[in-house]
Amino acid sequence: MTTDTGVHLFCCHDGKGDAAETLDTTTLGHKGAQLIRMRRLGLPVPPGFVLDAQVCARIAAEASLPEDVRASILAALEVLQEETGQGFGDGRQPLLVALRAGLPRPMPGLLPTVLNIGLSPEIIEQAVKHGQDAAFLWDCYRRFLRDFGVHAGGMAFEDFEHLLEDHKESLGLVDDTMLEAGHWQEIAQRHAAFIHEEAALEIPAEPLEQLFSMLVAMMRAWDSPSMRRARTVHQLPDGWRPAIVVQAMVFGNRNERSGAGVIISRDPLTGRKPPSGEWLGQAQGEDIVAGLRTPWPISEDERRLSGLDVPSLETALPQAHAALLETADVLERHFRRVQNIEFCIDDGQLWLLQTFDARLGTEAALQAAVDMVREGIKSRRQAICDIDPQRLEKLLHPVLERSGGASRLLARGLGASPGAASGEVVTDAEEAMRLAAAGRSVILVRPETTPEDIPAMHQVRGVLTARGGMTSHAAVIARGLGIPCVAGVGTMEIEAGAGRLRIGKAEVRANEWITIDGASGEVFRGRMPTRQPQLPESFHTLLQWADELRRIAVRANADTPRDAEAALAFGAEGIGLCRSEHMFFGSERLELLQELILAESDAQRQRVLAQLVQTHGEDFLQLFAVMAGKPVCVRLLDPPVHEFLPRSAVELEPLAGKLGTTVEHLQARVDSLREYNPMLGHRGVRLIITLPGLLQMQVRAMLQAMHTLALRRQAPSRLEIMVPFIMSASEMARMRQQILDIAQTLQNELGQLPPFHIGCMIELPSACLKADEIARHADFLSFGTNDLTQTVLGLSRDDSGRFLHAYLREGLLEDDPFVTLERQSVLPFIGMATERGRTGNEAVEIGACGEQAGEPRSIRLLAAAGLDYISCSPFRLPIARLAAAQATACENEDQAIDSDME
């Protein structure tokens, strides 16, 4: 079926080939491969041949048809003539062909299609003499002329349509079917004249000339500036080249027993059977695609529902309709995905022109997947592998009820974290915390957020920023917290002092209500109702199947009982990261922590610690009770000291009073604790080693809570105490011993304590290198992928925004390494540490709990590296569960997943 010049036939000689054979879409284009495949399935496909990507590249390079290609095409045309019984350029039974360019994946509407090649006034004249329909032929010819003008002459499609409309108007006619042969001939002549005038082009009289010149024109268009722009916009890989399908025409516009349309093998809105679609009688497919006429429903049910007074295919052409339904079923069963099928009916005969995987809404895609499993069309594994985990996200966040409220769109930014929320505009982080603590709904509005805004971000409903993109600090943190964020509203200016906003010409006062939609990026004035989407049954079914398949456990990052409840609802198997510092974000506790850090004497410190152990213990008690029986991994206090410290005189004054010192002295101490590179500074285990009493306070609070639950005969959670920022095995050995000593002392006071585990975070290259020695003192290791990325690449997340765009643009990084785990260097460090960790301690449990642990591609990488679990924000759990199953079940289906992406 393939000549050695890259011309691939699909017609009589090919018969029913092996439909299961893998076809190379890179060479044949997706369209060409699908036509060959449908032909092999025995489905009615007009005969034709594919000029593959290599041949097309040669045509593009030479800007003409090489001699051998020309010969191959002629030979292929011979075969087409044989099957159709028609002749190319033959006036008795003229063969008409269509050219359709295709890429390795379906890109509807991106590449040109040229129909009806093979006519000329002379050929039409002859054909009419041989009894063929003149009106039909002249209509076909004027369509060819239009496409020729557009693709060879660079003219506007609309101009030709205007010509047609003007002519119909001058005739007082509306419907195309009412035009007669003479009218069509006249219109064709006007088209030809228009092309002469506007583009100074000769219309090739010879069909072969038409074919060859259109092939060259199509390839020239591929390298045109506008197509180059489009290629960039669609992010097409550099290596992609089009292949071109040359195919015998069939005619939906032939007569009243003809038509063209599209059918989707299930309802795209619900994902359920029966198929749904549109058609038009006496039309070619382009009439639907170009939106020139309003299409008609396919089934009578659909028609009734629509209330339209138009013929359904079911009633108009019942035989063709039945054949179409059967075909849709065959194709869906073959491809095991919902199919989007382009068809044509020529004088009652059904022909298929294309099929590809239908793009369904997320809910519909889930429903279809589950139904198809139940119908035995696909396996659970396939159903799981076919869903892009990212798509689940939009089901998990509130959406705007756009009907309600008298709101006005203020601006459009980037939808940087999904969900919708309303709240008062507050431009100061501390004010935001204060109001939120008082129960008010707050939208934090900042030029851009910084690490110092994190405590406030934990309390507000949503975040709006003037600068930054999808990977800005605000976006990353908001996504982790599951709150909506609109970023990069460039027209917004913040008058910090007054707390006012100026957005374009509008002004928004401090504490005025606004509503943001973090999916669309819209910002509205006023309060709009939102709705929490109902999670469909199919969502739960699919995730349950995913849970059965996956080998890597999925836990949540959760700091409060509320977080923990959300985590359990979304299927968390435990808490993989409870950031104990977040327990200090309430203002009262923050003050205690500030006192601890700034204490002037040991007595002061002891007093504060005694208070802290109490409140801290109560927090843990609630959290452990919620997570009954499941692991809870508590990270000891981690971030840089100065993040906890007071910043304004207002805060300093009461603190100075409590500590019996002056504001000036306190200010000096706070200043002296500021750091040049806080990420590499006085944090994690370093804080524990230098701040007396801190470790004891935290460990006692946790173990007392565990003990209390045991006394109450409640199932305690499986406590894991995690030491952050471990640099060496000696640190870890020291920490383990100190924690065990504290536990022993407590046990002497209280009696037997429930068992617990001790482990650490792996966030430093030195810890990766020494993972074997560290693991000897650890029951578990957990990768902090954010910090590890920062240290391995020497890249500060909060500062990388200044140059990361250049790195991504120039291909120096594949992705933002703080969104997707970096494969070249960070991943190997994780691999090294995992291997060494297990060497040092066979039983060590290994997880990951950074930002990237909730991102599907990163999850696949982490699972492949051999981790036991990942832990992510509760709102990422469904995504993570699905991605984790894919990591196990879809090893070789990268493409399948990508091709399903919207």
Place this chain on the structure above:
Amino acid sequence: MTTDTGVHLFCCHDGKGDAAETLDTTTLGHKGAQLIRMRRLGLPVPPGFVLDAQVCARIAAEASLPEDVRASILAALEVLQEETGQGFGDGRQPLLVALRAGLPRPMPGLLPTVLNIGLSPEIIEQAVKHGQDAAFLWDCYRRFLRDFGVHAGGMAFEDFEHLLEDHKESLGLVDDTMLEAGHWQEIAQRHAAFIHEEAALEIPAEPLEQLFSMLVAMMRAWDSPSMRRARTVHQLPDGWRPAIVVQAMVFGNRNERSGAGVIISRDPLTGRKPPSGEWLGQAQGEDIVAGLRTPWPISEDERRLSGLDVPSLETALPQAHAALLETADVLERHFRRVQNIEFCIDDGQLWLLQTFDARLGTEAALQAAVDMVREGIKSRRQAICDIDPQRLEKLLHPVLERSGGASRLLARGLGASPGAASGEVVTDAEEAMRLAAAGRSVILVRPETTPEDIPAMHQVRGVLTARGGMTSHAAVIARGLGIPCVAGVGTMEIEAGAGRLRIGKAEVRANEWITIDGASGEVFRGRMPTRQPQLPESFHTLLQWADELRRIAVRANADTPRDAEAALAFGAEGIGLCRSEHMFFGSERLELLQELILAESDAQRQRVLAQLVQTHGEDFLQLFAVMAGKPVCVRLLDPPVHEFLPRSAVELEPLAGKLGTTVEHLQARVDSLREYNPMLGHRGVRLIITLPGLLQMQVRAMLQAMHTLALRRQAPSRLEIMVPFIMSASEMARMRQQILDIAQTLQNELGQLPPFHIGCMIELPSACLKADEIARHADFLSFGTNDLTQTVLGLSRDDSGRFLHAYLREGLLEDDPFVTLERQSVLPFIGMATERGRTGNEAVEIGACGEQAGEPRSIRLLAAAGLDYISCSPFRLPIARLAAAQATACENEDQAIDSDME
């Protein structure tokens, strides 16, 4: 010679053993091992035995003498009695013994010595009856009583001396030799009564009891609080335990043909022959050690020089003197180091009591080493291995002429960077730069320095800080720059606004002159003359030998022609790091750079770049000319952008004018360039990739300079262009291509350019991991050990001061990793990158240029890792050359070097 109870005899039975045999000083103590060795060399050593560390540990544990030890001691005493012909406790010929505790290394004065054990009033009475000298025996006894009171009773040595002096005064006598037996007996009785009264202790009457109780008392003292403190102060390893030598007494106080003293086998001030020493007639060694009497010179030459009217040993006891000189020669030839020998002459007979390596001043040590090589006593290799490279430092910096000037000591801080300097007090870094640029001498005075002070530190004469220690920012940077620094003057307060200092009660006005001594840590008011030490011929000789031995090349970090000249003078083989950003520290050029970074348009940027390429090129021209023929490695602009930016409104105003914008706008831009973690921020190659035109400007400036030199037929240096902060191979490939493209364009303009190399710094864990791929695009790799330490350990140098002391104190880090290369993690990364780099490119040259590359232990590690060269500050070059030779020549001599350290 050794009983299985850990008692090691050295006497008749041991004869002349194998003097070359290695003796375990950990078991025997240094003192014990040296006595055994001297005995084996056939030298006159009073017989005795060693209770080794294990036995002593048992005595300490049981707080009494175990039965088997007691038996072994009795047996050993038998042997002593046999050799001496005396009897322990025997009134006819009483054997007296001395106890001397020793540790694995000589620690003079740290541990107790008890002499003259074996007498009692009864024994003396008997002995006098048998014709022995009563005065001598009573003197010995009162000495024993004093030591007993001090070591068993915890009494004060001085109180006993006062008793003696009071008694002599009451008798009207001055000199001990004038006291008669009755006097001495009376003094002894007073001593005994004093011990009764003060310590309520019985004096053991039995010599064996005396011996046993003193042994137990000595071991108890080892674990006393004061000794524990002393052990901490001297940083004695935890595992060290004393061994005790029990040795027959010989008596320098016996008669006028007796004496005791110390001889050093070469003059300790010059390192030259002949030996030099001190003695006292009719005295025991303690009389010299305790400083009770002024000692006399040994040689007649020394006596004449001293002008003292006292007898030299040479004239007083010529035979003993001759024997002593011969002995000193034997010991020096045996140990191959200058020896410090303790001797005693008993009735004309020379006895040796101890020998150890003498501690000489640096110049003397060099002279002695060189002389001993020339005399054939030691090899060049040994001479090199015996010198601690750090000691060379004090020869390289100016020292104070303390005689001159009417200066007054203001304060004492830590001598944090050697050298002395005078200058005006300036407390503001920018003011310091301004004055220094105007040719004024400035001492920068700051609470502590920060990275923002670095430009100023390049210009001033010295630095004085109120806070921070030896590894503070100020100390590290000052040492790198070779300027003096006094750190941690806790009594100093800086009134920043007024520029005044308050040091204790003194006040120093702004711009008043002060003088600092970075070796002693002293701060003086006023200007004091300094002197550049004359480098002795031996210094050059030794370094020349070192250069012949070493395999690793030594280059300098130098940014200016002046630096380069200093580097050549100190033996640099090239420049391993020219930080091109330091070329911008002059205020005029800094402005240009600021304009470049903040340019509002491409036209502005181009104008600035054109100016910069000119000035930058002139800098390079001078530098390359100085370094003719030698490699010069220029690092492209590296540090964070904001370090270069204006900070005050005063600076912003003119810049805003030049750029045609407002101060407010400019301030906002400067603010937006500030970073949270600048070390991991927008720097190095990231700056090059995002700042258009920068790379071209720098590369053109370098290559034009090379071309100009070639035109002048001057030998150009071997240019190496180094890209900083490389993260991945794709960055390096991009940089190489861009540099080659720029060079090609320039070559098209100017004609043939001299060849040059392209390479990069390895400062990131990811770069270590990918060193093989990076090396494929690099001619050389150079480790930036500072940044690598920061990223591998997640440790910011500028912030680590807050917790590093705790890490060092608790043994969680061996050393400050920014002073000495960290071995556990950072070194393995260097090893990995070196190995991978050579795998990727066999010919790649590998060096290191961080702070640690000038530190001897780090140099040994880097050499062992297989590096081709190291590069350090010019003032560290001699140290580095010596350390590099040791890395090659002294593989197994770690101990030898340490034991030579002061």
